[in-house]
Amino acid sequence: MSWRPRLVALDIDGTITRVGAEEIAPAVRAAIHRAVDHGAHVVLSTGRSLIGTRPIVDDLELRGTTAICSNGAVWWDTTSREVIRKIAFDAAPTVDALRGLFPGAVFAVEITGVGNLSLGRFPEGDLWGVVREVTAEELTAETTSRLVMRWADRTPDEIALRMLDVELPGVTWWVDNTEPWLTVSPEGVTKGSALEDLRQRLGVSEEDTLAIGDGHNDVEMLRWAAHGVAMGQAPATVQEVANAVTATVLEDGAALELDRWFAA
Template sequence: MDRLSDYLIFCDMDNTLLTAKEGIPSCNRTVIKLFTSMGGRFTVASGRPPESIRAALGDLSLSLPAISCNGSLLYDFQSNRVLRHASLDQNQASIAIREILQKFPRIGVEVMAGAGEMYVIHANPYTHAHQVDEHLSGISCPLESVPDGWLKVVFAGDPETVRKVGQYAKGRYYGRSNYFLPTNQIYLEIMPTGVGKASGMEQLCTLLGARMEKTIVIGDYYNDLEMMKKAGYAVAVANAPSEVRAAANEVTSCGCSEGAVGEFLYRFIDRVTGI
């Protein structure tokens, strides 16, 4: 007979677990606490760095290490240490940043390095909102002053500009060590090749000796798709785009702000325990 502790649940944060303006719905907090108190294993898989994840969770404790910075960091909040760190090719990323800024001078540019510290290379209203909404303390500095150990680059702007930046990047060659990843309508990121939420999930399963068929992913956006496809079971929240909903085994009846994660977890507790 299955137990809740047999499963590892990986939950995206923004527009899945929470909204930047409203935070985590109270029903999500209540059901997650119930789930973990019954032995369930729950964590987040997010583009956010550890500092931002900690601020957003508040009194909500994770029972597993978190996938942070879209998979570039595995971070254990219980021991406050980095378990895995994947770095960009800084030379290739620097060339891309300089060319894109020259072509799109209003685009915002951030670099996350080290243990998720954020360095603002070129500020705009979207980088400011990013810092405010995700409780990030950014450091303004020129590109050449960013410390080594880059985790990812974030381009931030209005949806149309970000779309054009993505199209421009597709037509350029910046080497094979990095790749471009759209993570939101207003964000486009550069990530290390082979690194993503899915690779973070696989790494964590290896560390824990867990089976992939016992993983469950809850997501809402295109950067969740690879992780959803590799998981044993995939859940999309109702507000996800149609392609993401089509890739899921199950779609919640309500959206993020109505408590989609709590809705699924409550049904899952009943499904496994019969309580």
């Protein structure tokens, strides 16, 4: 019998949905359902906050699995609909450092399952859930699992260039592929580290893992998987760490890859 993955990790934005959209293409939806029907443990592994992930889980009717949100810092049981793991950090030192590096940038910290506190105003639709503007002191008064920064009218490359040689102790960070957006997580927490913990809990062998993603925050996940697949529109640095490259999200690349292993 040919190889078939038992643990399948899927990024959301740019992988199973188009960036900025919530709709899942029919071919991708059908391919995910076939994987589930074949007994695979399908895990959504995303940089989205929990409140932004739940509608996708419900749309796919995924149950009996775990959603890994906030780049691995928040785990959500899709059956009990409860947070089963949450790792938080003190965002104050990072916010202070980034405010000095990125004048005019706006920041938000996640309130898990509720929304965000923001320092400055984000464009409509950028943040999920309830958003409340606060002072800098209020923004970092409590620990958080996810900090985001948007630098309006700039590019991701400008952010990445300014972050060269910058050290942010106690955190892990990524720059978005297409938007002037930086995401910060607790130190050492990535999609890859979270999936490895989950793999061991499930008793799945290292050889039986598949991951599909398109972003800089997917690099650790693609390296973790026995078979890591980059989307066709992923940056070259992401494609380089993958075992294979599928078609773009506009061409239903995730469905094409899943159908290699879970044919109708």
